[in-house]
Amino acid sequence: VEAGNREEAYRLAQPLHAADIADLFELTPREDRAALAIALGDLLSADVLAEINDWVRDDIVDALPAAQIADLAEQMETDDAVAMIEDMEEDEQQAVLAELDPEDRAVIEDALSYPEESAGRIMQRELVAVPEHITVGQLIDYLRENQDLTTEFWEIFVVDPAHRPIGTCQLSWIMRTPRNISISDVMKREQTLIPVDMDQEEVALRFQKYALISAAVVDDAGRLVGVITADDVVHIVQEEAGEDILRLSGAGEGDINEPIADSYKARVRWLIANLGTAMVASFIIAQFGAAIETMVALAILMPIVASIGGNAGTQTLAVTVRALATNQLTQSNTVRSIWREVRVAVLIGATVAVIAGLGAGLVFTNWTLGGVIAAAILFNILIAGLSGVAIPVFLDRLDQDPAVSSSIFVTMITDSMGFLIFLGLAVFAGLAG
Amino acid sequence: VEAGNREEAYRLAQPLHAADIADLFELTPREDRAALAIALGDLLSADVLAEINDWVRDDIVDALPAAQIADLAEQMETDDAVAMIEDMEEDEQQAVLAELDPEDRAVIEDALSYPEESAGRIMQRELVAVPEHITVGQLIDYLRENQDLTTEFWEIFVVDPAHRPIGTCQLSWIMRTPRNISISDVMKREQTLIPVDMDQEEVALRFQKYALISAAVVDDAGRLVGVITADDVVHIVQEEAGEDILRLSGAGEGDINEPIADSYKARVRWLIANLGTAMVASFIIAQFGAAIETMVALAILMPIVASIGGNAGTQTLAVTVRALATNQLTQSNTVRSIWREVRVAVLIGATVAVIAGLGAGLVFTNWTLGGVIAAAILFNILIAGLSGVAIPVFLDRLDQDPAVSSSIFVTMITDSMGFLIFLGLAVFAGLAG
Incomplete structure (x- = not known):
């Protein structure tokens, strides 16, 4: 076109x-x-x-x-x-x-x-606020007569003389009420007020928790300054949840419409960090050079241990990051969550270890090797489960975004520990070196 | 307590x-x-x-x-x-x-x-629907007099005699209109109707696209059967976006409150699949056993190539899965998106390859080895970029959820190709074997 x-x-x-x-x-x-x-x-x-x-x-x-x-x-x-x-x-x-x-x-x-x-950035200033003493009839007349009022509103805010919100009225309640009733008898006094400097992610969680359609925004002095509506929140939730996926994978703010230079900058930084962690893993392998020369099967099998560990870590990490983002994981249930992940990891680790151990034992007709890889996988999945919960929780405590850097730490740990445990056990079992 | x-x-x-x-x-x-x-x-x-x-x-x-x-x-x-x-x-x-x-x-x-x-599962049946010919005054009287009507509604739906919606009226428009005006002069005829069997993810995208607060749900015959409000959509968006993160990482429907047995089942399936793909990679390494025996440095460096490729693939994958989930990536811009990722991959690949090549060359004082690892990383990042777009798009065309299984394919490709290219180039360059 x-x-x-x-x-x-x-x-x-x-x-x-x-x-x-x-x-x-x-x-x-x-x-x-x-x-x-x-x-x-x-x-x-x-x-x-x-x-x-x-x-x-x-x-x-x-x-x-x-x-x-x-x-x-x-x-x-x-x-x-x-x-x-x-x-x-x-x-x-x-x-x-x-x-x-x-x-x-x-x-x-x-x-x-x-x-x-x-x-403060996402609120609208256009809103309808009325004093407490007026009646439903007066309110309707006021709305009909004032041509410069906004036409798009979902709730009426009732404010005191200092313009502090004291109640909220859904329009449907007002329409179902006779003209002579006072607004203060219709309004709901229990309100969810949003401070003007609250982070949008927190705003979205409030909307979700209390199933809000619109909410009053107040400044430091408690005065009504704006309103946030659920249609904006839908947008924010979509955006924030998308950000978590992209950050977890190190793709920055990525979006298929992002300029190439921005994508390059966001992603290359992450991959260079990844290069650093991969070098740590390589350094560990280098310590077992002699063992690998004696038994090449170790070099062939070692990526399996690291890969399984990395994936198990990513699974736990995704669950933990989501739980943190939705305020489901708090101080009081951290220990329980870690314990939960340990039990899941033991079950999963045992299953995968048995399969991998049998496979390696059969292929290389070496049951010691099978036992070594099974033990290494079990330990590495356990380490993955622990670090998959502990690292994002720790970053969250330090007020860092757990989605941004957790995965690089978790992968580094599962890669390095995977190689260390597997090659170390192999040497210890007298397979090589 | x-x-x-x-x-x-x-x-x-x-x-x-x-x-x-x-x-x-x-x-x-x-x-x-x-x-x-x-x-x-x-x-x-x-x-x-x-x-x-x-x-x-x-x-x-x-x-x-x-x-x-x-x-x-x-x-x-x-x-x-x-x-x-x-x-x-x-x-x-x-x-x-x-x-x-x-x-x-x-x-x-x-x-x-x-x-x-x-x-149909997420809609409410409680709603207010009125015929077109009534006036604002009649509507308000009707709302005041009928005690068994719902009190929670945000819009009035105007329907024809067959109960098919013909327009929507925000309550705020009604309240700002004199009593003698007909509803049909206040209502907006342009509507976003939700078919009762539409998937909730699609519903959420409609709400986001048209910034809706509530929308009418219609059955096959076009009759008004319910209403969906934005507060429910906030919940769905949160849930669906979370599901994408969890699926991408193979953690199933994971949630810290999920029973352990369910978590085990969801995750172990994924890790067993992962074991399979890791074995493919191991098989490729096994073909180069002789080369590794001759030059242990290959075993030390090969995980770097696979790891960087895997991460680059995950980055592209996350961007693509989000773009598909939010309907940003369609038939008409797929080719453009792939071309975009190729250019990003070349830039990133060149940067990381130079760093890794210089590093490996210096540490092993072997510039051929440096060149081989640089070339392998560049190629692998390019492959990662291509498969990171192509695989989810292909799965999406087959009506499969691209979030569920893309990452296992992408990782398999980047791992296997990473080892193949690196070890293959090393042999070709006469380094070993």
């Missing part, structure tokens, strides 16, 4: 939903996105930009003049506008902010003053 | 929110959960059970009589009741269903007739 003429592209995109136009941009090769953005003109609405993948949006935003971006930002809800502007370069950011009208500019600058991925 | 007396436990739990009581159960060791359930008595409400981890709920439900479970199920929203009952054993399920009153029983049996993880 974008290879052809602009009018044709415009005509084809016209009947599409904003989210589908966003998809269209994502499917377009990078170099053609700017052209498509210009061809679509006014079809490239605030809604489209709000829906689009971050990396793809960067490509488009780069192609548009600051004034047009400012225009689009003004039509967006504050959280979407912030998401767009926060990813821009410092100087482009300033150019866009300068084009905004003063009121919107103040709101966005305020949002940008909160840390990245905090509640 | 649960070691002490029951009244004490009851007293302590009384002020807690349902979600916090649910957490309390999750933190309690398995064997004490039944006792705690009995001690808490009526504090173990429908809300608590709705919030609790699936495995933990099984423990509790097993401890309670069918009549009490039926009682709790009647107080739950249909989606939560279904989630509880669907996990029970066939005979317990029948016992509980028999205790339900006929109306609730029909609803739950209907839900259970839909496939697991489909929209």
Whole structure:
């Protein structure tokens, strides 16, 4: 399409939903996105930009003049506008902010003053807050008469004179209540308030735990400053869970739309670290050079011990990282979890060890070798289970993200210990060296 | 607490929110959960059970009589009741269903007739649907007068005489509209309808794409049968993304609350498969036994090639699996994605190869060996990049879950090819054998 003429592209995109136009941009090769953005003109609405993948949006935003971006930002809800502007370069950011009208500019600058991925960045400022003493009828009249109120809200927040939230009212409760009843009799006083500097991952867990549709965001003084809705949280949960997978595998913030240079940087760092840990394992093998020369079967079998250990470690690690991310693993059940993993590891280790031992014994007609590999696999799976829980928990205690670096440590331990136990036992059993 | 007396436990739990009581159960060791359930008595409400981890709920439900479970199920929203009952054993399920009153029983049996993880299982039946011709005032009066309507709803569905949805009305739009306006002038006709048999993962993607708070579920004839809300979707997204991590690492449905026997079964299967692939790699090494005997350095260095390749493959795999899960990778951009990964792999491969080659050359003062390991790493990273995209995409085309088995294939390829290329090049370069 974008290879052809602009009018044709415009005509084809016209009947599409904003989210589908966003998809269209994502499917377009990078170099053609700017052209498509210009061809679509006014079809490239605030809604489209709000829906689009971050990396793809960067490509488009780069192609548009600051004034047009400012225009689009003004039509967006504050959280979407912030998401767009926060990813821009410092100087482009300033150019866009300068084009905004003063009121919107103040709101966005305020949002940008909160840390990245905090509640302050993802909340909307558009909300309806009313004092406690009004009745349902007065509320409905107020909503009907004030034309500049937002039309998109799911709950009404009841606030005290200092603008601190004291209760929440679902719209459905209000609609089912006669006009003369006071709001304070309808509202729920028990609330889940989100501090403005709370991390978005924590926000998502609150939403999940209390099955929220929207929640009030409060500043340090407890004043209502914004609202977060479940549709934004769906997005965050998707993003955060994806991040955990990518971090566990050392792929950084990876995404198929990420520029190649960024992917390169994120991944090469990890592989160089991996090269370091692999060299530790090689160093251990080097200590058993004489044994290997005497019995080549050791070199043939040793990758099996390391590989099984590495995989068993990764399994435990994945379970632990998920449990930490969803707040299921806390101080009080760490010991129980470790004990649980030890028991699972003993069962799994015994099974795999017997199979591998029998296999090696038969193939090399050497039952000592079979016994050595079986024992090494059993021990290594046990070590994998222990380190698969202990390392992420330890990193979590140090306030490090357990998803980021656990797997490199776990793999290093299972590789090195796998070689050490297998080759060490072989020498000890008098097989070689 | 649960070691002490029951009244004490009851007293302590009384002020807690349902979600916090649910957490309390999750933190309690398995064997004490039944006792705690009995001690808490009526504090173990429908809300608590709705919030609790699936495995933990099984423990509790097993401890309670069918009549009490039926009682709790009647107080739950249909989606939560279904989630509880669907996990029970066939005979317990029948016992509980028999205790339900006929109306609730029909609803739950209907839900259970839909496939697991489909929209029909997760939707609520409680909703408000009105005909098109009524006015805002009539709607509000209807809501106020009908006491048996649900009080928890976020949107009103407008239906035709055949009960097919023709539009959706956010409550906030209704509240901002004068009483004499017709609902058909307020509603949005453009809707996202969810077919009742749609997979929950697909439902979650729709919610994310169109930023929905609630959506109508329709049967084959297009009739409105239920509603799915964003709070349930938050839960599903969390669950599905977690499943991808666990599957990629071969940990099954793992969860720290899963019974040990289940964890054992899920993981041991994977590790036995892994043993098989490791044996393929060993077989390849065995072909080069003579070369290793001549030059032990080959045995020392070969795990580095395999390990780096495996990690590079896992990185690409994680990015690809996420892109497939979020519908970002489709037929039209597969070739572009593969080409992208090839370029990233060449850059990364060149960097890591140079470092490893220089290192090996220096340590063994053998520059041919350095060159061989560098070339082997470069090739293996390239193979890792290609298979990291191609294998999950291929499995996805075959309608297999790419998260489940991709990593075992990718690791097999990178291990085997790593050893083959490295040892093969070494022999070819005349280093040994």
